[in-house]
Amino acid sequence: MLQVYLVRHGETQWNAERRIQGQSDSPLTEKGEQQAHQVAQRVRNMGITHVIASDLGRTKRTAEIIADACGCEVTLDPRLRELHMGVLERRQLDSLTEEEEGWRQRLVNGTPDGRIPEGESMTDVSERMHAALNACLDLPEGSRPLLVSHGMALGSLVSTILGLPSWAERRLRLRNCSISRVDHQHSPWLASGWVVETAGDVSHLDAPALDELQR
Template sequence: MQSTRVYLVRHGETEWNNSGRYQGHSDIALSPNGRRQAELLRERFCRVHLDAVFTSDLRRARETAAIIAAPHGLKINEVPALREINFGVWEGLTYQEIIANYPREWEVWRQDPGATIIPGGESFQQVKERALAAFNGILDRERGRNLLVVAHGGSLRALICGILGLDLTAVWRFRLDNTGVSVVDCYGVHQILVLLNDTHHLEDLGGPDGSGIL
Protein backbone atom coordinates (compact mmCIF):
# COMPACT_ATOMS: atom_id res chain seq x y z
CA MET A 1 0.00 0.00 0.00
CA GLN A 2 1.31 3.45 -0.92
CA SER A 3 2.24 5.50 2.15
CA THR A 4 2.12 9.22 2.86
CA ARG A 5 4.62 10.71 5.29
CA VAL A 6 3.59 13.86 7.15
CA TYR A 7 6.10 15.96 9.09
CA LEU A 8 4.25 17.91 11.78
CA VAL A 9 6.22 20.94 12.98
CA ARG A 10 5.45 23.48 15.67
CA HIS A 11 6.41 27.05 14.76
CA GLY A 12 9.56 28.73 16.10
CA GLU A 13 9.69 30.73 19.30
CA THR A 14 7.99 34.13 19.66
CA GLU A 15 8.48 36.82 22.28
CA TRP A 16 5.15 35.76 23.77
CA ASN A 17 6.39 32.17 24.06
CA ASN A 18 9.47 33.50 25.82
CA SER A 19 7.41 35.53 28.28
CA GLY A 20 4.84 32.76 28.84
CA ARG A 21 1.89 34.59 27.25
CA TYR A 22 -0.97 32.64 25.70
CA GLN A 23 -1.07 33.51 21.99
CA GLY A 24 -4.00 31.66 20.47
CA HIS A 25 -5.26 33.53 17.40
CA SER A 26 -3.12 36.60 18.18
CA ASP A 27 -0.86 37.08 15.15
CA ILE A 28 2.59 37.22 16.74
CA ALA A 29 5.80 37.12 14.68
CA LEU A 30 8.84 34.93 15.32
CA SER A 31 11.46 36.28 17.67
CA PRO A 32 15.12 36.44 16.52
CA ASN A 33 15.67 33.17 18.37
CA GLY A 34 12.60 31.67 16.71
CA ARG A 35 13.96 32.55 13.27
CA ARG A 36 17.27 30.92 14.19
CA GLN A 37 15.41 27.79 15.31
CA ALA A 38 13.61 27.70 11.96
CA GLU A 39 16.89 28.18 10.09
CA LEU A 40 18.38 25.21 11.92
CA LEU A 41 15.32 23.18 11.03
CA ARG A 42 15.70 24.30 7.40
CA GLU A 43 19.20 22.79 7.44
CA ARG A 44 17.78 19.55 8.79
CA PHE A 45 15.07 19.40 6.13
CA CYS A 46 17.56 20.04 3.33
CA ARG A 47 18.22 16.29 3.57
CA VAL A 48 14.53 15.45 3.16
CA HIS A 49 12.48 15.33 -0.03
CA LEU A 50 9.30 17.38 0.38
CA ASP A 51 6.45 17.45 -2.13
CA ALA A 52 4.18 20.07 -0.52
CA VAL A 53 4.05 22.47 2.43
CA PHE A 54 0.97 23.42 4.45
CA THR A 55 0.78 25.93 7.27
CA SER A 56 -1.55 27.73 9.63
CA ASP A 57 -2.27 31.22 8.34
CA LEU A 58 -0.89 32.84 11.51
CA ARG A 59 2.38 34.71 10.99
CA ARG A 60 4.58 32.68 13.33
CA ALA A 61 3.67 29.47 11.49
CA ARG A 62 3.87 31.03 8.02
CA GLU A 63 7.33 32.44 8.73
CA THR A 64 8.55 29.07 10.00
CA ALA A 65 7.12 27.25 6.98
CA ALA A 66 8.62 29.74 4.52
CA ILE A 67 12.11 29.41 6.04
CA ILE A 68 12.00 25.60 5.90
CA ALA A 69 10.50 25.45 2.40
CA ALA A 70 12.83 27.98 0.73
CA PRO A 71 15.51 25.50 -0.45
CA HIS A 72 12.81 23.24 -1.88
CA GLY A 73 11.23 25.97 -4.01
CA LEU A 74 7.76 25.01 -2.80
CA LYS A 75 4.64 27.14 -2.53
CA ILE A 76 3.30 27.70 0.99
CA ASN A 77 -0.32 26.58 1.26
CA GLU A 78 -2.16 28.40 4.06
CA VAL A 79 -4.82 26.42 5.95
CA PRO A 80 -6.71 28.54 8.53
CA ALA A 81 -8.15 25.39 10.17
CA LEU A 82 -4.64 24.58 11.44
CA ARG A 83 -4.64 27.69 13.66
CA GLU A 84 -3.87 27.53 17.35
CA ILE A 85 -6.74 27.12 19.81
CA ASN A 86 -8.61 30.40 20.30
CA PHE A 87 -7.81 31.42 23.89
CA GLY A 88 -10.49 34.12 23.91
CA VAL A 89 -10.16 36.44 26.91
CA TRP A 90 -7.00 34.60 27.98
CA GLU A 91 -4.97 35.75 24.97
CA GLY A 92 -1.99 37.87 25.96
CA LEU A 93 -2.17 36.69 29.58
CA THR A 94 0.37 34.57 31.41
CA TYR A 95 -0.47 31.36 33.27
CA GLN A 96 -0.28 33.22 36.57
CA GLU A 97 -2.64 35.95 35.33
CA ILE A 98 -5.17 33.42 34.09
CA ILE A 99 -5.09 31.53 37.40
CA ALA A 100 -5.58 34.78 39.32
CA ASN A 101 -8.43 36.14 37.21
CA TYR A 102 -10.22 32.97 36.01
CA PRO A 103 -9.51 30.30 38.65
CA ARG A 104 -12.76 28.35 38.22
CA GLU A 105 -12.70 28.43 34.43
CA TRP A 106 -9.05 27.37 34.42
CA GLU A 107 -9.65 24.38 36.68
CA VAL A 108 -12.66 23.18 34.66
CA TRP A 109 -10.66 23.52 31.43
CA ARG A 110 -7.75 21.54 32.85
CA GLN A 111 -10.09 18.75 33.97
CA ASP A 112 -12.06 18.53 30.71
CA PRO A 113 -10.26 20.34 27.85
CA GLY A 114 -12.40 18.65 25.23
CA ALA A 115 -15.78 19.90 26.38
CA THR A 116 -14.81 23.17 28.08
CA ILE A 117 -15.02 26.29 25.93
CA ILE A 118 -12.57 28.99 27.00
CA PRO A 119 -14.47 32.28 27.61
CA GLY A 120 -14.64 34.02 24.25
CA GLY A 121 -12.67 31.19 22.65
CA GLU A 122 -13.09 27.51 21.86
CA SER A 123 -12.66 24.01 23.27
CA PHE A 124 -10.03 21.44 22.34
CA GLN A 125 -12.83 19.35 20.81
CA GLN A 126 -13.54 22.17 18.37
CA VAL A 127 -9.83 22.48 17.61
CA LYS A 128 -9.49 18.74 17.05
CA GLU A 129 -12.46 18.65 14.68
CA ARG A 130 -11.23 21.48 12.47
CA ALA A 131 -7.56 20.41 12.49
CA LEU A 132 -8.35 16.76 11.83
CA ALA A 133 -10.73 17.64 8.98
CA ALA A 134 -7.99 19.80 7.44
CA PHE A 135 -5.41 17.04 7.91
CA ASN A 136 -7.64 14.40 6.30
CA GLY A 137 -8.43 16.76 3.44
CA ILE A 138 -4.72 17.25 2.80
CA LEU A 139 -4.18 13.47 2.84
CA ASP A 140 -7.00 12.91 0.35
CA ARG A 141 -5.34 15.31 -2.11
CA GLU A 142 -1.72 14.39 -1.50
CA ARG A 143 -1.58 10.61 -1.06
CA GLY A 144 1.80 8.97 -1.57
CA ARG A 145 3.77 12.19 -1.04
CA ASN A 146 6.04 13.67 1.64
CA LEU A 147 4.28 16.59 3.32
CA LEU A 148 5.30 19.31 5.76
CA VAL A 149 2.58 20.73 8.04
CA VAL A 150 3.49 23.68 10.27
CA ALA A 151 1.09 24.65 13.05
CA HIS A 152 0.95 25.27 16.82
CA GLY A 153 1.44 23.47 20.12
CA GLY A 154 -2.25 23.25 21.00
CA SER A 155 -3.63 22.51 17.55
CA LEU A 156 -0.97 19.86 16.87
CA ARG A 157 -1.56 18.14 20.20
CA ALA A 158 -5.30 18.07 19.51
CA LEU A 159 -4.59 16.77 16.00
CA ILE A 160 -2.31 14.00 17.27
CA CYS A 161 -4.98 12.98 19.78
CA GLY A 162 -7.43 12.77 16.87
CA ILE A 163 -5.03 10.75 14.70
CA LEU A 164 -4.35 8.26 17.51
CA GLY A 165 -7.94 8.12 18.77
CA LEU A 166 -6.96 9.42 22.22
CA ASP A 167 -9.22 11.20 24.68
CA LEU A 168 -8.49 14.90 24.70
CA THR A 169 -7.30 14.78 28.31
CA ALA A 170 -4.15 13.34 26.67
CA VAL A 171 -3.22 16.83 25.40
CA TRP A 172 -1.66 17.38 28.83
CA ARG A 173 0.37 14.13 28.59
CA PHE A 174 2.98 15.17 26.01
CA ARG A 175 4.80 18.34 24.96
CA LEU A 176 5.65 19.92 21.65
CA ASP A 177 8.59 22.34 21.74
CA ASN A 178 9.14 25.21 19.33
CA THR A 179 10.24 23.66 15.99
CA GLY A 180 9.77 20.18 17.46
CA VAL A 181 9.25 17.61 14.69
CA SER A 182 6.72 14.78 14.80
CA VAL A 183 6.19 12.28 11.99
CA VAL A 184 3.05 10.41 10.97
CA ASP A 185 3.06 7.66 8.34
CA CYS A 186 -0.32 7.14 6.70
CA TYR A 187 -1.44 3.94 4.97
CA GLY A 188 -4.99 4.57 3.80
CA VAL A 189 -7.08 4.96 6.96
CA HIS A 190 -4.26 3.58 9.12
CA GLN A 191 -2.00 6.24 10.61
CA ILE A 192 1.12 5.58 12.70
CA LEU A 193 2.97 8.08 14.88
CA VAL A 194 6.63 7.43 14.07
CA LEU A 195 8.30 10.30 15.91
CA LEU A 196 7.19 12.82 18.54
CA ASN A 197 8.72 16.23 19.32
CA ASP A 198 12.25 15.63 18.06
CA THR A 199 14.47 18.68 18.56
CA HIS A 200 17.99 17.42 17.93
CA HIS A 201 18.51 20.23 15.40
CA LEU A 202 18.45 22.67 18.35
CA GLU A 203 21.37 21.12 20.26
CA ASP A 204 23.71 24.00 19.35
CA LEU A 205 21.16 26.39 20.92
CA GLY A 206 21.06 24.36 24.13
CA GLY A 207 17.83 22.62 23.14
CA PRO A 208 16.85 19.20 24.51
CA ASP A 209 18.78 16.21 23.23
CA GLY A 210 17.01 14.05 20.71
CA SER A 211 17.49 11.48 18.04
CA GLY A 212 15.60 11.56 14.79
CA ILE A 213 14.88 9.71 11.60
CA LEU A 214 15.51 12.64 9.24
Protein backbone atom coordinates in the same frame (compact mmCIF):
# COMPACT_ATOMS: atom_id res chain seq x y z
CA MET B 1 2.23 5.26 2.35
CA LEU B 2 1.63 8.97 2.86
CA GLN B 3 4.05 10.51 5.36
CA VAL B 4 3.10 13.89 6.83
CA TYR B 5 5.56 15.98 8.84
CA LEU B 6 4.16 18.21 11.59
CA VAL B 7 6.19 21.18 12.80
CA ARG B 8 5.36 23.65 15.56
CA HIS B 9 6.41 27.22 14.75
CA GLY B 10 9.59 28.79 16.17
CA GLU B 11 9.71 30.55 19.52
CA THR B 12 7.81 33.85 19.57
CA GLN B 13 8.06 36.94 21.68
CA TRP B 14 4.94 35.97 23.64
CA ASN B 15 6.09 32.35 24.10
CA ALA B 16 9.20 33.79 25.73
CA GLU B 17 7.09 36.18 27.85
CA ARG B 18 4.64 33.41 28.89
CA ARG B 19 1.82 35.32 27.20
CA ILE B 20 -1.20 33.45 25.80
CA GLN B 21 -1.39 33.71 22.01
CA GLY B 22 -4.15 31.42 20.70
CA GLN B 23 -5.30 33.05 17.50
CA SER B 24 -3.64 36.35 18.45
CA ASP B 25 -0.08 36.66 17.21
CA SER B 26 3.45 37.81 18.02
CA PRO B 27 6.61 37.67 15.90
CA LEU B 28 9.33 35.02 16.09
CA THR B 29 12.23 35.91 18.37
CA GLU B 30 15.78 35.73 17.05
CA LYS B 31 15.96 32.26 18.58
CA GLY B 32 12.67 31.35 16.87
CA GLU B 33 14.09 32.37 13.48
CA GLN B 34 17.19 30.30 14.20
CA GLN B 35 15.07 27.28 15.11
CA ALA B 36 13.12 27.63 11.85
CA HIS B 37 16.41 27.58 9.92
CA GLN B 38 17.48 24.48 11.84
CA VAL B 39 14.25 22.63 10.96
CA ALA B 40 14.74 23.77 7.36
CA GLN B 41 18.23 22.27 7.32
CA ARG B 42 16.93 19.03 8.79
CA VAL B 43 14.14 18.54 6.25
CA ARG B 44 15.59 20.09 3.10
CA ASN B 45 16.66 16.76 1.62
CA MET B 46 13.66 14.77 2.80
CA GLY B 47 11.65 15.22 -0.38
CA ILE B 48 9.04 17.60 1.06
CA THR B 49 6.63 18.54 -1.73
CA HIS B 50 4.14 20.84 0.03
CA VAL B 51 4.48 23.21 2.98
CA ILE B 52 1.04 23.99 4.44
CA ALA B 53 0.77 26.44 7.35
CA SER B 54 -1.80 28.00 9.64
CA ASP B 55 -2.43 31.56 8.48
CA LEU B 56 -1.10 33.20 11.67
CA GLY B 57 2.10 35.23 11.31
CA ARG B 58 4.33 32.99 13.45
CA THR B 59 3.52 29.84 11.47
CA LYS B 60 3.66 31.68 8.13
CA ARG B 61 7.16 32.98 8.88
CA THR B 62 8.39 29.54 10.05
CA ALA B 63 6.84 27.93 6.96
CA GLU B 64 8.46 30.44 4.58
CA ILE B 65 11.92 29.59 5.93
CA ILE B 66 11.26 25.85 5.56
CA ALA B 67 9.62 26.14 2.13
CA ASP B 68 12.51 28.22 0.87
CA ALA B 69 14.99 25.47 1.80
CA CYS B 70 12.76 22.75 0.29
CA GLY B 71 12.11 24.68 -2.93
CA CYS B 72 8.33 24.79 -2.51
CA GLU B 73 5.60 27.38 -1.96
CA VAL B 74 3.64 27.90 1.27
CA THR B 75 -0.11 27.20 1.21
CA LEU B 76 -2.19 28.61 4.09
CA ASP B 77 -4.91 26.65 5.85
CA PRO B 78 -6.78 28.39 8.70
CA ARG B 79 -7.82 24.96 10.05
CA LEU B 80 -4.23 24.65 11.33
CA ARG B 81 -4.59 27.67 13.66
CA GLU B 82 -4.02 27.40 17.41
CA LEU B 83 -6.98 26.82 19.73
CA HIS B 84 -8.91 30.07 20.14
CA MET B 85 -8.35 31.04 23.76
CA GLY B 86 -11.14 33.61 23.92
CA VAL B 87 -10.91 36.38 26.49
CA LEU B 88 -7.55 35.13 27.81
CA GLU B 89 -5.63 35.77 24.59
CA ARG B 90 -2.74 38.23 24.98
CA ARG B 91 -2.71 37.73 28.77
CA GLN B 92 0.43 36.88 30.71
CA LEU B 93 -0.01 33.45 32.31
CA ASP B 94 1.10 34.59 35.75
CA SER B 95 -1.41 37.47 35.76
CA LEU B 96 -4.55 35.30 35.61
CA THR B 97 -7.07 35.62 38.43
CA GLU B 98 -8.26 32.49 40.21
CA GLU B 99 -11.43 32.43 38.11
CA GLU B 100 -9.49 32.85 34.87
CA GLU B 101 -7.00 30.15 35.84
CA GLY B 102 -10.03 27.92 36.57
CA TRP B 103 -11.29 28.37 32.98
CA ARG B 104 -7.86 27.46 31.66
CA GLN B 105 -7.54 24.43 33.95
CA ARG B 106 -11.00 23.13 32.99
CA LEU B 107 -9.93 23.33 29.37
CA VAL B 108 -6.58 21.62 29.75
CA ASN B 109 -7.86 19.04 32.25
CA GLY B 110 -10.54 17.80 29.93
CA THR B 111 -13.91 19.00 31.24
CA PRO B 112 -16.23 17.91 28.40
CA ASP B 113 -16.60 20.84 26.05
CA GLY B 114 -14.63 23.04 28.49
CA ARG B 115 -13.65 26.32 26.91
CA ILE B 116 -12.42 29.75 27.88
CA PRO B 117 -15.27 32.29 27.42
CA GLU B 118 -15.45 33.25 23.72
CA GLY B 119 -12.93 30.51 22.86
CA GLU B 120 -12.97 27.05 21.31
CA SER B 121 -13.14 23.62 22.95
CA MET B 122 -10.41 21.00 22.51
CA THR B 123 -12.91 18.97 20.48
CA ASP B 124 -13.41 21.91 18.09
CA VAL B 125 -9.67 22.21 17.52
CA SER B 126 -9.00 18.50 17.05
CA GLU B 127 -11.88 18.17 14.56
CA ARG B 128 -10.58 20.93 12.34
CA MET B 129 -7.00 19.63 12.64
CA HIS B 130 -8.15 16.18 11.49
CA ALA B 131 -9.95 17.79 8.54
CA ALA B 132 -6.73 19.61 7.56
CA LEU B 133 -4.69 16.40 7.90
CA ASN B 134 -7.21 14.33 5.93
CA ALA B 135 -7.05 16.90 3.13
CA CYS B 136 -3.45 15.68 2.57
CA LEU B 137 -4.92 12.37 1.35
CA ASP B 138 -6.17 14.24 -1.74
CA LEU B 139 -2.69 15.42 -2.76
CA PRO B 140 -1.13 13.73 -5.81
CA GLU B 141 0.42 10.29 -5.35
CA GLY B 142 4.00 10.55 -4.04
CA SER B 143 3.43 13.84 -2.17
CA ARG B 144 5.21 14.42 1.11
CA PRO B 145 3.57 17.35 2.91
CA LEU B 146 4.86 19.27 5.92
CA LEU B 147 2.31 21.11 8.06
CA VAL B 148 3.32 24.06 10.25
CA SER B 149 0.95 24.59 13.16
CA HIS B 150 0.80 25.17 16.93
CA GLY B 151 1.39 23.44 20.27
CA MET B 152 -2.14 22.64 21.43
CA ALA B 153 -3.50 22.16 17.92
CA LEU B 154 -0.82 19.63 16.97
CA GLY B 155 -0.96 18.02 20.41
CA SER B 156 -4.70 17.42 20.13
CA LEU B 157 -4.20 15.94 16.65
CA VAL B 158 -1.47 13.51 17.73
CA SER B 159 -3.35 12.56 20.94
CA THR B 160 -6.57 11.74 19.10
CA ILE B 161 -4.73 9.70 16.44
CA LEU B 162 -3.43 7.62 19.35
CA GLY B 163 -7.01 7.16 20.57
CA LEU B 164 -6.53 9.47 23.54
CA PRO B 165 -8.81 12.41 24.31
CA SER B 166 -7.80 15.71 22.72
CA TRP B 167 -6.83 17.17 26.11
CA ALA B 168 -4.12 14.49 26.43
CA GLU B 169 -2.11 17.05 24.45
CA ARG B 170 -0.91 18.37 27.84
CA ARG B 171 1.01 15.09 28.23
CA LEU B 172 2.88 15.58 24.97
CA ARG B 173 5.86 17.88 24.85
CA LEU B 174 5.77 19.53 21.44
CA ARG B 175 8.36 22.27 21.78
CA ASN B 176 8.89 25.13 19.37
CA CYS B 177 10.18 23.78 16.03
CA SER B 178 9.83 20.16 17.11
CA ILE B 179 9.10 17.69 14.32
CA SER B 180 6.46 14.98 14.53
CA ARG B 181 5.46 12.60 11.75
CA VAL B 182 2.25 10.74 11.10
CA ASP B 183 1.78 8.16 8.35
CA HIS B 184 -1.37 6.95 6.65
CA GLN B 185 -1.17 3.20 6.29
CA HIS B 186 -3.34 0.52 4.74
CA SER B 187 -2.69 -2.71 6.52
CA PRO B 188 -4.71 -5.92 6.84
CA TRP B 189 -2.69 -6.74 9.94
CA LEU B 190 -1.97 -3.49 11.78
CA ALA B 191 -4.32 -0.57 12.40
CA SER B 192 -5.29 1.06 9.11
CA GLY B 193 -5.40 4.82 9.00
CA TRP B 194 -3.13 7.39 10.68
CA VAL B 195 -0.28 6.18 12.88
CA VAL B 196 2.24 8.22 14.85
CA GLU B 197 5.83 7.63 13.73
CA THR B 198 7.55 10.34 15.83
CA ALA B 199 6.36 13.03 18.24
CA GLY B 200 8.20 16.14 19.36
CA ASP B 201 11.67 15.40 17.95
CA VAL B 202 14.03 18.32 18.69
CA SER B 203 17.34 16.63 17.89
CA HIS B 204 18.01 19.18 15.12
CA LEU B 205 17.87 22.13 17.55
CA ASP B 206 21.04 23.15 19.36
CA ALA B 207 19.13 24.86 22.16
CA PRO B 208 15.46 23.88 22.37
CA ALA B 209 13.31 26.71 23.68
CA LEU B 210 11.32 25.93 26.76
CA ASP B 211 7.64 25.80 26.05
CA GLU B 212 5.97 28.76 27.70
CA LEU B 213 3.36 26.59 29.42
CA GLN B 214 5.79 23.91 30.52
CA ARG B 215 8.44 25.87 32.38
